[in-house]
Structures are given as structure tokens and as C-alpha cells.
Amino acid sequence: MAKKTKKPQNKVTSSSTTKVKENKVVPAEPKKAQAQPLVHAEPQRPAISKQPSPRVEQPGLESARTTKYTPAPYHPPVTKSHPSNKTTFVDNYDLPTSYNSTYLTLMPRDPYWIHAYWELGQDSIDHLRHSLGPDMERSTYVLRVYDVSLKDFNGNNANSWFDLDVGPHANNWYINSWKDNVSYCAEMGMRAPDGRFVAATRSNFVNTPRQGSSGRSDVIWMEEKSGKYLPFVTAPRINKKPTSSQYGNYSKKKRIYLTEDDIRVYYSRLFPLLRLVIAARRKLTHEDVDVELLGSYLTEGGKYLEEYIFGGLSRSKFLKKIILGSSEELVIPGGASESLKGGASEREEKKRKFFFEIGTELIVYGRTEPDAEVWLGDKKIDLRPDGTFSLRFALPDGKIPLNFRAIAKDKLEKRTINTSVERSQTKYNTQKP
Amino acid sequence: MHKGYLCLVLHAHLPYVRHPEEEHFLEENWFYEAITETYIPLIELFDRLVEEGVDFRITMSLTPPLASMMQDPLLQERYLRHLDKLIELSEKELERTGYEPHYHGLALMYNRRFKESKDVFADKYKKDLTRAFKKFQDIGVLEVIGSCATHGFLPNLSINRASVKAQVMIGVDHYKKVFGRKPKGFWLPECGYYPGVDEVLKEAGIRYFFLDSHGLVNADPRPCYSVYAPVYCPSGVAAFARDWESSKQVWSSKEGYPGDPDYREYYRDIGHELEYEYIKPYIHHMGFRINTGMKYWRITGNSEYKEAYRPDWAREKAAIHAGNFMFNREKQIHHLAAHMDRRPMIIAPYDAELFGHWWFEGPMWIEFLIRKIAYDQNTVRLATAAEYLDEYPTNQMSLPSASSWGWKGYSEVWLEGGNDWIYRHLHMAARRMVELTEKFPAQPKKCSKKNVVCRALNQAARELVLAESSDWPFIMKTGTMVSYAQKRVKVHLNRFTRIYNDLLNGNIDPWWLKEVESRDNIFFDLDCASYYLNKTKKETSIKNEYANNAR
Structure with a gap:
């Protein structure tokens, strides 16, 4: 019986990792991913040495900082009790190897x-046994990691996921991900030979930091006035060229002050986990309203942005929550059922696998000598040997001018053809039954 | 007319190491050495500059564990004992080196320094060095910023918001007790930032904090002035970021100043060099050799061969290096000012213990730098972050990226194979602490010393914050004194767990509690458990009660 009782002290994590979905290969674990033994033997006191402490080769940040904690021989544990003590006072014993409870925690490194x-308590083991039945013996312990960026995760709607076979003895793991600035959630459980996965516990949500600078260069100003912080943007100049100082001199421009709602909407796009909160709040409030307020001002290229705004909350509290991306307190019990997708003008229906999308392309073709x-x-456009040519364009919303010009070999004759193609604003609608 | 600012930030911190149960405790030497080599030299140089009327601004953090140790009577007495021993040793050395002119001069230097230290410590500031820093702050040349209760690395504690809040709020309240006003700025331990921590700082009334460069460079949206002006987080707290170039000049192993051959060698100490019987009374009482602080050699070169230290050469080098640092900042500011519509600010944060303890000539270098900036040029001016915000109340708004100033820039130093085992216990203890305040909600608020439950709750919180100190995983990673760090984490967590179990079983041993209180006496005058109270929950429960009564 593969009954799991007490975990051995020296745990070795399996280095075999498998991957079940989306052909994504899970990297091998680093050596240091091995579970740390929870029992630390009391080190031996080194022999008295006449030699100075080992020389650190070059002074550098870490070596300089380490010298705060001057290298010196190990100090033996307290054995002699203070005269005032009535009994010997010992509390340098080992920490518990188990709390007999079930938890799974992620920490971005x-x-x-x-x-x-993680730890799986006896209740969870019993739960797994009950759910898997006779398959339990042939099932493997699995850490399932979900990419939940911009999702209101409900267990089924992750962007992608992968499994790590962690074996029955590991209690911690270092997980390598391929992308930065991603939100993750994980579940610990068992996978039966038929692929069925039974989760024992779900983790907190974490967000990995961004590697490299942001692609967004919007400038929102904030002014401090007697303890209040007033965010504003400056109105773009319509008929003037931008000054040499691209950002500066907000003082002479027209200010458009922003409300907390605006900031909330704006920041909901920046930080993947914030979606979660937005979606959760959305359930509590009235119908969503499209807001164009920020989009037209915030992006310098005039790119149209559309966002959704949700009112009816205590604003200050919401703002606080919204920024708290990696806090455990953002775990929403049971998961909410709605979410939003970022980007331009697209909306997704959650929970159901049904999806629908279209794309448009433009092909232009012609011929000449x-x-x-x-x-x-x-x-200049390359012609095929027979004088024909064709061009293929992506066709987003908007107007594309096409002005062609053909010049004869002897340069004596020139012809032009001017036309344009326009894709008008696409509307996306979801009808709920 | 000045074109920009330089903000020198010295982060002074040591973990809380105080062992009344032992007459001599080796790790307490970290504190004594730092006093003699760093804190007193800094105080002396500030005093000199103030006396001479030199205009300067320095920003410093004095973390709660360090300030608490400075104010602790037991450690004050022990430092005096330590210093008296050093003076005795240096007198003996005067005699021993009588016929060795190179070393005799150095013995004289140390003898004079130790005696001066005693004057400064015992007479001028009455054994409490926080008075000195408070004095400079009140004069206006020094801005002391707040920091976390026990230097907890907040990104790794963020799983439990109550932990983060307690670290910040205890730090702020302790600061108020020591310095008599609210802190304006805050030092995030190890510059450990994650989005959301600024909200906690906002609640604590903090106006600004510091980040490592990439925390701001990778902020979203991209800051238009890079690291040379602050941004406001959406919460309204300003984030200033370290300038990598100026950091590198001081820290770097290749280009950094402290590696100069004329500077004093850190690793050659007479505690390890002199004849055993002679030095025995001044090393560890159990007989193993340790550093005494008297070092007679200079770096010389990259080999074991060392020549005698020449203070006049080293002083000359410190002046040259200070001039070089200032020249580079001038050029940098000239360049930046041409591209910005406001004065750039260069943030140069360092561990305070780098100056004096590791880099013996560091305090001298700071003094030269301050004097040169005051008298030799007009481009750069020293300023504090708060002054900058007063001059420029309008800044870009952006959300910084999670980051730290540790190796590789994120959490790896404090979360790796050698130390990751502590977190399941720390997080569990934090959950249990919140559970305790929920089970005994009335106690933390109106605490009396006679109420044993209340005392136990507060002590549980003290044990938790002591275990959360980032120093323990840092030491486990760097590999010196690992067993001490492991012991500290285990001891505090075991004490916490015992209080937790005793409280739930209604079975507190008053003798044991008293003993633990006397050992881990940090924040003895704060109701530490109250910081873990979930206020919103409390409010709702009061509301519900009110509603029930109304019915």
C-alpha cells in the first residue's frame, strides 16, 4: 500500500520531470532544488586555528558585507546556565518536520x-485515496503549475499549465519558467495513469518580476499638494511638433486631472494579477461600461485603447487591493467566473471552451512589363519574371492608402494607380443565453 | 548655481545580538567592532563638520535592532568593558613596538582612537549613540530614515500581509520613540521591493523609499528620467533608485576604491598574528583567536606579502578618491542636466559598515567628499530625498518592478538551497500569530504588564519578528557563522511555538516567560502583538455587535 506516513528526513527530489500539455518542455531541476533536510545536525566546533580567517580574494559587495558578520570559529551552544536560572534553559531543538496540515506556497525568486x-496532511492523503480509489497506487505526486496571467483563475481557464512529477518524498521545488512578468498558481495533487488529476490543495498567486524595461512609455504625472496626490496627464498638442524635451514642461501644458477610477483602470493593465481583483469586483457591481477617457490621452501615438471600469466600491480600499499583486489575500475562494482580456478590443467568455475569432488580410496583385x-x-516592389507581383498585408481596423507607380524601362513613361482600403471598426458582441 | 544633487545614503544595520545568559558572547563583537570602527568615526566626522559650519546633508538609516542595541544598558556596559580591554592592549602594544618605528606609530594611532572612542561614547553621548544621530538630525544635516522592525526581507514575507505590516509599523513606531518624530523616508531591507509594499508604507505615513536601479528602470510605465528623478508609486509614495555608476566606484571589486594597495588590510589582525600567550587575554575567552581591531598592514598587493600601513599615504589616497568621486558626479550631472527639464538627483546608497569596518579609510573619504563638495565646485549639491520632493512635488507616476540590491537583483540570496527551509516555518508562525490575535482580540490593545496572556502575546510577536530577520538567511547563504544563524531561527521559532501552544492550552509558565522576555527584550516597550490585529475585521465585528444590539 502506498500509504504515505511520515516523510523521511533526508529527502531527495526526483530529477525526472514530465510534461503533459502543449509540448512545452519542463527544464531539469537545478541541484539546489533538492529538498533541504529539516534536521540540522549541530556542527562540530573547528579546531583552534592560528591562521587568519580565509582570505576573500577581492573586496566586493558581498565580501564587504559578509565582514559585518566577522568570520570566526563556531561558538558552542549554551551549556552553562546563568546563575539566576533555576533550570537549564534549552530551546535550540529542531523545528517540526510536519505541521500535519495541507498547504502549498509559491514564492517568486x-x-x-x-x-x-508544500505539505500534505493526512486528511488530504485520505481525500486523494478516496478520489483515486484503486488507482492511487499507480498514481504519481504531481505539482501542476498554471500560468494565470490576466486570468481570473477558476481551475479550468489557465493560459497554459505543466506538471512536475515531484515524487512522494519532496516537500519543495524550484520551478523554472520561460517567461518573465507572469502570474502563476499551482496545485499539488496526484495524477492517475489515465491522466486524471486530483488536487489536494491550491497555492497562492504570485507574479514574477519583469526582466527588462517596460514597453510602455506613457507619462502620467502626479503632483503632491499638502499631502494629497493628484495625478494628471497633459493634453497632447494637436498642431504642434513635439518639443525637443519629449516629456518635460508639464507646467505649460493643459492638465487633465485623473480620478482614482482612471488610475485603477490604467494599472489594471500593467500588472497581470490585478485582473483577478478586477474580475472579482466586477461580479459585485453593475454592468461594465466602456471608458475611452484614458485611451485617447495616455498613448502618444493616438492608439485607441478601450478599458472597463467598475465602480461601486470603496475607492481607497480598492486601490490598495489592486496593487497588492502577490499577496495571499488575493486568493478568491472558489474563483470567480468572469474575466477580461487585455489588448485592444476583444472580450472572452470564461469557463466554456467555445471561442470565436476572425482575422483579416489584404492581398494586392497586379502586372506590368x-x-x-x-x-x-x-x-520598390520586386516583380516576378513574367511581370506580375502580389503583396500581402495585415489588415487591422483603419484606412490603408495604396499608391502605386510604374516606370517603363526607358524611363519615358510613368503611370500611377491610387486607391485605398478601409476596414471599419469591428464590433465584438457576446450574447449570453 | 548648482545643476543637480547627490544623495548619500548610509544604511546602518546589525541583527539583534544580545545574550545576557552568557558573560562573553562572540557574536556581540559584531556590534562592538562596528561601534569603534564605523559609528563613532561617523559621529566624530559629523561633529567636526558641524563645528566648522560645513554645509552638508547625509541620509542614514539606523535600523530598530541597531538602535535598540545602542540603547540597551547591558550592551552599553559590555561595550565599555570591550573598549577598556582594547585600550589595555594598545598600551601593551606601545611598549612592545617601542623599537619598531613603523608599528609603534600605528600602536599610538590605535591607542589614541580607542581613548577618543571612549570619550565620545561614555562622556559626550552618555553611552547612547542614538543621541548623537538624533542631535545631527535635529540640527538638520542628517536625515535618519526608518526601517523594518528586524530587517525582514519583505518580498519573502509578502505571503502574509500581516507580517509585512508588522515589520513596517513596528519599525515606524520604534523610530518615533527613538527620534521623537515620524520618519519621512524608509529603508526597505536589502532594497527588497514588491508591488504593494508601497501601500503598506503609505499607511505608515512614509513619504519615500529607496530601490535598486533595475526596480525603477523596469518600472511600468518606463520612467522618463530613468533613475535620476523619483517616481510616485500609485499609492503616492515616492521611489528613488540607486545610481549604478556611483555605487560601482565604491563597491566594485575591480574598480572600487577600497581595494587600493595603500589602504589598510582587513584580514591581517594582531589577534591572529601575535604570539599566543601574549595575545590570549584579548582574544576569545575560550582561547581561540579572533580579530582585535588592531591591524598594522596595508593591502600592498594581491598576495600574502604585506607591508606596514602608512596612515599618511592612506589619507592622501582617500583625498584623491574623494576628488575622483566628486569629479565623476560633476560630469554625470552636467550630462544629465542637459537632457532633463529638472535637476537630476544621484542616489548613492551604501552599507554604513562598509565605511570604517571593512574600508578603514571610508569615513575619511566621506569627510573629504563633503568638504570638497562644499568648497571646491558649484555643480553638485548634497541633498536629502525629502528636500528633492519639496523642490519637485510633481513627478511621474509609475509602478516599480519587484527587485532587491542583493546578488542577481532579486530574492535569490534569501531564497536558495541553504536557507529556503526557514520559510515554511516563518510563514506558519505568521499565520499562527494572526490566529492568536484573533483568538485573544481584546488583549493586545489594552495591555498591562501584569496580564500574563497579554505578555505572552507580545512576546510571541517579538519572537516572530526576531526570526524574520534577513540576516539569518543571508548568513546561511554566505557560509560564515552559519550555525549561529540556524540556531537563532530555530530558537525564536521554538519560543514562538511554545507560547502559541501554551496560550491555546491556557498553560503559560510565568518563570519561563519572564526568562524569555529578559533574553529577547527587543521592543520591550511596544505592544508588538497589536500590530498583527486585523483592524478591518475588528471593525466589522464591532459593527456587527452594534447591529445586534440595535436589534
Whole structure:
């Protein structure tokens, strides 16, 4: 019987990792991912040495900082009790190897690594046994890691997920991820030979830091006035060229003050986990309203942005919550059922697997004398040997001008064809039954 | 007319090491050495500059464990004992080196320094060095910023918001007791930032904090002035970021100043060099050799061969290096000012213990730098972050990226194979602490010394914050004194767990509690458990009660 009782002290994590979905390969674990023995033997006191402490080769940040804790021989544990003590006072014993409870915790280490530690209590083991039945013996302990960026995770709607076979003895793991700035959640459980996964516990949500600078260069100012912080943006200049100082001199421009709602909407796009909160709040409030307020001002290129705003909350509290991306307190019991997707104008229906999307492309083709030259604007177009040509464009919403020019080989004759193609605003609608 | 600012930040911190149960405790020497080599030299140089009317601004953090140790009577007495021993040793050395002119001069230097230290410590500041820093703050040349209760690395504690809040709020309240006003700025331990921690700082009334460079460079949206001006987090707290170039000049192993051959060698100490019987009374009482603080050699070169230290050469080098640092900042500011519509600010944060303890000539270098900036040029001016915000109340708003100033820039130093085992216990203890305040909600608020439950709750919170100190995982990672760090984590967590169990079983041993209180006496005058109370929950329960009564 694969009954799991007490975990051995020296745990070795299996180095075999498997991958079940989306052909994503899970990297091998680093050596240091091995579970740390929870019992630390009392080190031996080194022999008295006449030699100075080992020389650190070069002074550097870490070595300089280490010298705060001057290297010196180990100091033996307290054996002699203070005269005032009535009994010997010892509390340097080992920490418990088990709390007999079930938990799974993720901690981001850097943009590409997350540390997970867990324990499965007896209740959870019983639960797994009950759910898996006779398959339990042939099932493997699995850490299932979900990418839940911009999702209101409900157990089924992760962007992607992968399994780590952690074996029955490991109690912690270093998880390598391929992307930075991603939100993760994980579940600890068992996978039966038929692929069925039974989770015993779900972790907190974490967000890995960004590696490299942000692509967003919006400038929102904030002014402190007697303890109050007033955010504003400056109105873009319509008919003037931008000054040499791209950002500066807000003082002479027209200010558009922003409300906390605006900031909330704006920041909900920056930080993947904030979606979670937004979605959870959304359930509590009235119908969503499209807001164009920020989009037209915040992006310098005039790119149209659309966002959703949710009112009806205590604003200050919401703002506080919204920024608390990696806090455990953001775990929403049971998961909410709705979510939003970022980007331009797209909305997704959660829970159901049904999806629907379209794309548009534009193909332009023509022909002329094989030895002539054809130009589109200032770009020369390569002709096939028979004088035909074709061009393929992505076709987003908007108007694309197409001004072609053909020049005969002897340069004596020139012809132009001017036209344009327009895709009008696409509307996305979801009808709920 | 000045074109920009330089903000020198010295982060002074040591873990709380105080062992009344032992007459001599080796790790307490960290504190004694730092006093003699760093804190007193800094105080002396500030005093000199103030007396001479030199205009300067320095920002410093004095973490709660360090300030608490400075104010602790037991450690004050022990430091005096330590200093008296050093003076005795240096007198003996005067005699021993009588016929060795190179070393005799150095013995004289140490003898004079130790005696001066005693004057400063015992007479001028009445054994409490926080008075000195408070004095400079009140004069206006020094800005002391707050820091976490026990230097907890907040990203690794963020799983439990109550822990983060307690670390910040205890730090702020302790600061108020020591310095008599609220802190304006805050030092995030190890510059450990994660989005959301600024909200906690906001609640604590903090106006600004410091980040490592990439925390701001990778902020979203991208800050338009890079690290040369602050941004406001959405909470309204300002984030200033370290300038990598100026840091590197001081820290770097290749280009850094402290590695100069004329500077004093850290690793050659007479505690290890002199004849055993002679030095025995001044090393560890159990007989193993330790550093005494008297070092007679200079770095010389990259080999074991060392020549005698020449204070006049080293002083000359410190002046040259200070001039070089200032020159580079001038050039940097000239360049930046041409591209910005406001004056740039260069943030140069360092561990305070680098100056004096590791880099013996560091305090001298700071003094030269301050004097040169005051008299030799007009481009750079020393300023504090708060002054900058007064001059420029409008800044860009952006959300910084999670980061730290540790090796590799994130959490790896405090979360790796050698120390990750502590977190399941720390997080469990934090959950249990919150559980305790929920089970005994009335106690933490109106605490009396006679109420044993209340005392136990507060002591549980003290044990938890002591276990959370980032120094323990740091030491486990760097590999010196590992067993001491492991012991400290285990001891505090075991004491916590015992209080937790005793409280739930209604079975507290008053003798044991008293003993633990006397050993781990940090924040003895704060109701530490109250910081773990979930106020919102409390409010709702009061509301519900009110509603029930109304019915």
C-alpha cells in the first residue's frame, strides 16, 4: 500500500520531470532544488586555528558585507546556565518536520524561477485515496503549475499549465519558467495513469518580476499638494511638433486631472494579477461600461485603447487591493467566473471552451512589363519574371492608402494607380443565453 | 548655481545580538567592532563638520535592532568593558613596538582612537549613540530614515500581509520613540521591493523609499528620467533608485576604491598574528583567536606579502578618491542636466559598515567628499530625498518592478538551497500569530504588564519578528557563522511555538516567560502583538455587535 506516513528526513527530489500539455518542455531541476533536510545536525566546533580567517580574494559587495558578520570559529551552544536560572534553559531543538496540515506556497525568486514548498496532511492523503480509489497506487505526486496571467483563475481557464512529477518524498521545488512578468498558481495533487488529476490543495498567486524595461512609455504625472496626490496627464498638442524635451514642461501644458477610477483602470493593465481583483469586483457591481477617457490621452501615438471600469466600491480600499499583486489575500475562494482580456478590443467568455475569432488580410496583385519598375510609395516592389507581383498585408481596423507607380524601362513613361482600403471598426458582441 | 544633487545614503544595520545568559558572547563583537570602527568615526566626522559650519546633508538609516542595541544598558556596559580591554592592549602594544618605528606609530594611532572612542561614547553621548544621530538630525544635516522592525526581507514575507505590516509599523513606531518624530523616508531591507509594499508604507505615513536601479528602470510605465528623478508609486509614495555608476566606484571589486594597495588590510589582525600567550587575554575567552581591531598592514598587493600601513599615504589616497568621486558626479550631472527639464538627483546608497569596518579609510573619504563638495565646485549639491520632493512635488507616476540590491537583483540570496527551509516555518508562525490575535482580540490593545496572556502575546510577536530577520538567511547563504544563524531561527521559532501552544492550552509558565522576555527584550516597550490585529475585521465585528444590539 502506498500509504504515505511520515516523510523521511533526508529527502531527495526526483530529477525526472514530465510534461503533459502543449509540448512545452519542463527544464531539469537545478541541484539546489533538492529538498533541504529539516534536521540540522549541530556542527562540530573547528579546531583552534592560528591562521587568519580565509582570505576573500577581492573586496566586493558581498565580501564587504559578509565582514559585518566577522568570520570566526563556531561558538558552542549554551551549556552553562546563568546563575539566576533555576533550570537549564534549552530551546535550540529542531523545528517540526510536519505541521500535519495541507498547504502549498509559491514564492517568486526572480523573473524565471519560483520556489514552491508544500505539505500534505493526512486528511488530504485520505481525500486523494478516496478520489483515486484503486488507482492511487499507480498514481504519481504531481505539482501542476498554471500560468494565470490576466486570468481570473477558476481551475479550468489557465493560459497554459505543466506538471512536475515531484515524487512522494519532496516537500519543495524550484520551478523554472520561460517567461518573465507572469502570474502563476499551482496545485499539488496526484495524477492517475489515465491522466486524471486530483488536487489536494491550491497555492497562492504570485507574479514574477519583469526582466527588462517596460514597453510602455506613457507619462502620467502626479503632483503632491499638502499631502494629497493628484495625478494628471497633459493634453497632447494637436498642431504642434513635439518639443525637443519629449516629456518635460508639464507646467505649460493643459492638465487633465485623473480620478482614482482612471488610475485603477490604467494599472489594471500593467500588472497581470490585478485582473483577478478586477474580475472579482466586477461580479459585485453593475454592468461594465466602456471608458475611452484614458485611451485617447495616455498613448502618444493616438492608439485607441478601450478599458472597463467598475465602480461601486470603496475607492481607497480598492486601490490598495489592486496593487497588492502577490499577496495571499488575493486568493478568491472558489474563483470567480468572469474575466477580461487585455489588448485592444476583444472580450472572452470564461469557463466554456467555445471561442470565436476572425482575422483579416489584404492581398494586392497586379502586372506590368517584366522590365519595368513598380513602386509603392518609396518602396520598390520586386516583380516576378513574367511581370506580375502580389503583396500581402495585415489588415487591422483603419484606412490603408495604396499608391502605386510604374516606370517603363526607358524611363519615358510613368503611370500611377491610387486607391485605398478601409476596414471599419469591428464590433465584438457576446450574447449570453 | 548648482545643476543637480547627490544623495548619500548610509544604511546602518546589525541583527539583534544580545545574550545576557552568557558573560562573553562572540557574536556581540559584531556590534562592538562596528561601534569603534564605523559609528563613532561617523559621529566624530559629523561633529567636526558641524563645528566648522560645513554645509552638508547625509541620509542614514539606523535600523530598530541597531538602535535598540545602542540603547540597551547591558550592551552599553559590555561595550565599555570591550573598549577598556582594547585600550589595555594598545598600551601593551606601545611598549612592545617601542623599537619598531613603523608599528609603534600605528600602536599610538590605535591607542589614541580607542581613548577618543571612549570619550565620545561614555562622556559626550552618555553611552547612547542614538543621541548623537538624533542631535545631527535635529540640527538638520542628517536625515535618519526608518526601517523594518528586524530587517525582514519583505518580498519573502509578502505571503502574509500581516507580517509585512508588522515589520513596517513596528519599525515606524520604534523610530518615533527613538527620534521623537515620524520618519519621512524608509529603508526597505536589502532594497527588497514588491508591488504593494508601497501601500503598506503609505499607511505608515512614509513619504519615500529607496530601490535598486533595475526596480525603477523596469518600472511600468518606463520612467522618463530613468533613475535620476523619483517616481510616485500609485499609492503616492515616492521611489528613488540607486545610481549604478556611483555605487560601482565604491563597491566594485575591480574598480572600487577600497581595494587600493595603500589602504589598510582587513584580514591581517594582531589577534591572529601575535604570539599566543601574549595575545590570549584579548582574544576569545575560550582561547581561540579572533580579530582585535588592531591591524598594522596595508593591502600592498594581491598576495600574502604585506607591508606596514602608512596612515599618511592612506589619507592622501582617500583625498584623491574623494576628488575622483566628486569629479565623476560633476560630469554625470552636467550630462544629465542637459537632457532633463529638472535637476537630476544621484542616489548613492551604501552599507554604513562598509565605511570604517571593512574600508578603514571610508569615513575619511566621506569627510573629504563633503568638504570638497562644499568648497571646491558649484555643480553638485548634497541633498536629502525629502528636500528633492519639496523642490519637485510633481513627478511621474509609475509602478516599480519587484527587485532587491542583493546578488542577481532579486530574492535569490534569501531564497536558495541553504536557507529556503526557514520559510515554511516563518510563514506558519505568521499565520499562527494572526490566529492568536484573533483568538485573544481584546488583549493586545489594552495591555498591562501584569496580564500574563497579554505578555505572552507580545512576546510571541517579538519572537516572530526576531526570526524574520534577513540576516539569518543571508548568513546561511554566505557560509560564515552559519550555525549561529540556524540556531537563532530555530530558537525564536521554538519560543514562538511554545507560547502559541501554551496560550491555546491556557498553560503559560510565568518563570519561563519572564526568562524569555529578559533574553529577547527587543521592543520591550511596544505592544508588538497589536500590530498583527486585523483592524478591518475588528471593525466589522464591532459593527456587527452594534447591529445586534440595535436589534
